[in-house]
Amino acid sequence: MLKYALKRLAFLPFVMFGVTALLFACLQHLTPEMRAALYVKDPRQLSQLDAVIEKYGLRKPVYVQYGIWLKQVAHGDLGYSETAKMPVADAVKSFFPATFELTLCAFFPILIVGVFFGVLSAVYRDRFIDHVTRFVAITGYSLPSFVLGLVLLMVFYGHLHWFPPGRYTLDTDMLVHSDSFRHWTGLLTLDCLLNGQWAAYVDVAKHMVLPAATLLYIEVALLLRITRSSMLEELTKDYVRTARAKGLPERVIIRKHALANALIPVVTLSSLLFIGLLGGVVITETVFDFPGIGRWGVQAAEQLDIAGVLGSTLLAAGLFVTANLVADMLYAVVDPRIRIGG
C-alpha cells in the first residue's frame, strides 16, 4: 500500500508541471497590454502603460517568463500575488486554513446526511421519506447557492441576528491577533478551544454556521441521489435475494451486504466533493464574506494575477492527486475484493 501511495505521489510534480505549462501556453494569447491590466486599474494610470509593461517584463516571450517562474519555484519562491497583496506561498498559507475549516464543518454533515438519507430513501422507495429526501435533493441541486446564502443571511442575520457573515467579530479579531493567542493548528475554532477562549470559539463557530449550512444543503443533493440509486441497484442483485432467501434479517442485509457495495461510487463522489470544497467554494465565500482560497483564486483569475492563478492551480492539482489517491485506498477498505499496490 505504501509503495503504491509513494508511486502515485511521485507523479505529483509532473502533474503540476503539466498544469502550469498549459497555463503559460494559454497566456500566449494575451498581449502585454492585457497582462498589464493587473497593475493599471485606473484611467489616471493609462499614460504609463508602457512603463508598467517594461517594469514587469511583460514583453518578454512567454517561455522566458515561464523559465523565470520555474527558476523562482526551484528556489522556493512562488512569486507575488497582486490580488492577495502577499507572496503566493503566504497567500496559500493564509487562505487555505479558513477553507479547510469550512470544508471540515460542511463535509462530515454532508457525508452523514447524504449516506443516511440516501440509504433510507432507497430502502423505503416511493414512500413518504423517499419523497421528502428526493424533494430536498432536487431543490438543493437546482437552487443557486447565492440565492440560498442570501436568504439564510436575511433570515438568520438580518432578522434574527443569530449568525453574522465574515470570519469573526472585532473582539475576536483583536484577540486572535494579540500576542497572547497561540495559533496551534491554524484552524481557528480549534485554536480558540486550545487557548481556552470559549467566547471566541462560539463567535467563530457562529460565523461558520450559515456558510456550512448552505454548503450542506447544496452539496448533499448529489451524494444523496447517488447513494440512493447505488443502493437501489444493489438491493435488486442476486446476492441480496439469496440473503433474503436464507432468512437474514433485512437490517443485516442492508448494513452488511448492500451498503458496503453501494458505497463504492459514494467514495469516489465524496473524494471529488471534498476536493471541490477544499479548492474553494467561491460563491459561498463571497456571499458570506468568508476569506477562503476560492475567493482568492477567482479574483486572481479575473484580474489576470498570473502568480496567484498559478499558486491556486498548483494547490488544486496537489489536492486532486492526493484526494484521488486517498479515494483509491478507501476502495480497498470498503470493498476487500479490491487490492491495490500489488
Next chain:
Amino acid sequence: MIRLLLSASLLLGALPAGALAAAVKNPDTYTYLTINDSDSLDPAWAYDTASDMIILNVYETLFMFDKSSTEKLVPLLATKVPTKENGLISPDGKTYTIPLRKGVKFHDGTPMTPEDVRYSLLRFMVLDRAAGPSSLLLEPLVGYPTTRDEHDKILPRVWEDVNRAVAVRGDDLILRLPRPYAPILGILASWATVVSKPWAIANKDWDGTEATWEKFNNSTKEQSPFFERANGTGPFQLDRWDRRTKEIIMTRWDGYWREPAKIKNVVVRGVNEFGTRKLMLQAGDADVIFADRPLWSQLQNIPGVKIIDDLPTVQMDPMVFFTFEIATVGNPFVGSGKLDGDGIPGDFFADKDVRKGFAYAFDYKSFISDVLHGKGVQATGAIPFSLPGHNPKQKAYTYDKAKAEEHFRKAFGGQLWEKGFRFTITFNSGNVPRQTVCQILKRNIEALNPKFRIDVRQIEWPTFLDAQKASKLPIFVLGWNADYPDPHNFAFPLLHSKGDYPPYQHFKNAEMDRLIEEANAETNMTERKKIYAKLQALEYEEVPHLLIVDELRYRAQRDWVKGWFNNPIFPDAPYGSYFYTIYKQ
C-alpha cells in the same frame, strides 16, 4: 456571476427590513464596508482611493481643505498657507516658503522635524514607480513628470533638480519651482504626506542620500516598509492591515497634536457582495457602506439608516471619447474600415460634423433622470461645477434630432448620409451608467437613418487596454476622477495633447494646449477663470468628447453617525472619509 449576485441582492432588497433597536451598536468603533482593497499604504506608492483614504487618516500633509471647501486651504503640518499677500510666495510665483509646525509627534513618539518634511517630498518624487503618483509633485517642482526616459533609464539631472526644488531653512520648508504652477498648494494638500525619516531608515527604506536613491526608484511595493506598516502624525494609528480578511483597523492616536479623535477605533473592511453589506448596515454592524447610484433605491426606508443625498463630486463620469485616427487594419470594431455603409474609415471622427452629430443625438436629460434618478446636472465643460473655473454660462449640447441630422448630412461632403456606417462602441463590463450611455447613442443615432448602425459591446478591462493602446476603439466610454481639486487636473488630462486621454484619441489642438499652459502659470484665480472660460468654449466647438453629467452622489449611513462632512476631494468620498471628526451618538 456578479450579475447573478446582483439579481439576488435585488431580490433581497424587496424583502422587508428588520426593525432594530435604536441603541448605538459598538459606540467606540466606526465600521465602513467598501468594495475596494487597498493596494499599498506607502504614501509614495499608493494611487488608489482605498489606500489613499487610509493614508489621509494615518498621515498628514502640510495643508488641508477647509471642511467641505475645494478652494480654501487651512494649515495642518504647516502653520500658514502661503500667499503673495503674506509674502510667503515670491512675486514671480516660483518660490514658496512654508513655516512648519512644532510639537508634532509621529506615532512612535518621535518629533516631526523639517528634515522629515523635506525627506518625504524627495522620497515621493524619487521613488517614482511606474503608473504611480510621483508625477503629481515632479511636474510642478522639477518641470518633468517622470525620473526615467522612454527606455526606463534614469534621467541624469533628477537628484540635482529635486534637491534644488525642496530645501529647508530653519523651521521653514522652501520650494523652488522652475515656473509658476497655480495648483501647487492644492497638490501639496492632497499628496505631500509627511513620513518619519529615522523610522524609514531604521526599517531599511531609502536613507535620503544621493548614493542610494536609484536603488529605490521604481521598486516593487512589497519592498517598502511603508507597504503594510505606518508611522504617521495623523489622528489614527494603523493597528493592522489584515490582507486575508481585507480589513484595516485603525485606533485613535492619543498623542495627536490637536484634540484626539472622537471615535476610538475605525474598521475599514472589504465586503464585495452588496446584499451582505446592506444586511450589516441594517443590523448596525456597519456604520456606512459603499453603494453607488444604481443601488440607491434598495437603501430607502431602512429603519435606522439615513441617506444623505445631493453630494457634489470632483469627477467626470461617464464621458464619451472619440478617436480621431483609428487603426483600421485587423480591427473588429470598425467593420470594413471604409465609408461604404458597412464600416467606418480611420478618420471618421476627424470630421467635426460627425462629432457634432453624435453630440446632438445624445439624450442628456433622460440619462440623468432615468439612470441617475435625477441626481446630477448636465456637464457644460471639462471642469466640474464643484471647482473654480467651471463656467455655468457655457453652452452645452442638447438632444436635438434635427441638428444631429443636419450635421450628419454635412459630414464627409454628404457621403455619410448616403452610404451610412457601421461600427462598435465599447464600454468596460459591469458599469451600468456607461452601458446605458452606449445604448442611448445606438438607439438615437440608428433612428436618424436606417443606414446608420452601431453595435454596443462590453469588453473586459484587459481587452480595453489592449485595444485602446492600439487605437482600435472608435469610441470609448470612461471617466476621470480628480487627483487634486484644481481645474488644471481636468483641463490637462482631458484636453491637452500631452494629457491622459488626447494622446490615445490622437487629438491635438494647439490653441487649447496654449490656454491650458497659460492658465496653469497664472496664479490669480480671476484671470485663470477667464482663460478656462475660453478653453471650455473651444471645447464646446471642437467636441473632442461628449460630456454628460456632473453627478451628485449619496451616502447611506446609520443615523447614529455624527460629525461627518463631505469634501469631494477626499479619497473614496462620500463613503470613506476623514474620520477625525466622526463620532457615534
